[in-house]
Amino acid sequence: MSIEYNPVGWFEIPSPDLAKNQQFFQQAFGFEFEILEMAPYTMAMFAADHSKPxxxxxxxxxxxxEPATVGxxxxxxxxxxxxxxxxxxxAGGTVLMEKMSIGEHGFIGMFLDVAGNKLGLHSMS
Structure with missing residues (x-):
């Protein structure tokens, strides 16, 4: 099977208080954002290098x-x-699950951002 593109092309994280959640991600991860107004929506797009996976x-x-903790x-x-x-x-987030081994696939953890969205982390170490 030949894969010509990554199967997930875009994601959106609900953020009723956009400035507060943007500040959280900047503090917790060091992420940079580009603001895009698309009335009635405002997006803070994660800086990305589209030439990388x-x-x-x-x-x-x-x-x-609306933020979500299920799905x-x-x-x-x-x-x-x-x-x-x-x-x-x-940075004000809530840890839901401490670091857990998933065997040869690395480690995961779970957290809530300041908007109340359940999100995860993955690393190989």
Whole structure:
């Protein structure tokens, strides 16, 4: 089977208070954002290099945007899950699941951002 593209092309994280959630991700991960106004929505797009593997996405604020703790989970890659969970907690996020081994596939952890979205982390160490 030949794969010509990554199967996930875009994700959106609901953020009723866009500025607050953007600040959280900047503090916890060091992410940079580009703001895009698409009335009635405002997006804070994660800076991305589209020549590298992975998906791009944005924090989104709008009239029908609601945070979620059930359903699809987006996992952010990081150098080391335990250390990243500490940064998340220091930035105001809530750790839901401490670093857990998934065998040869690395490690995962789970957290809530300051908007209340359940998100995950993944690392190989």
């Amino acid at each position: 992975g998906s791009a996405g944005a924090l989104v604020q709008g009239p029908d945007v 699809v989970t987006i996992y952010f890659g990081c150098a080391e899950v335990g250390a990243q969970l500490e940064k998340i907690a220091a």
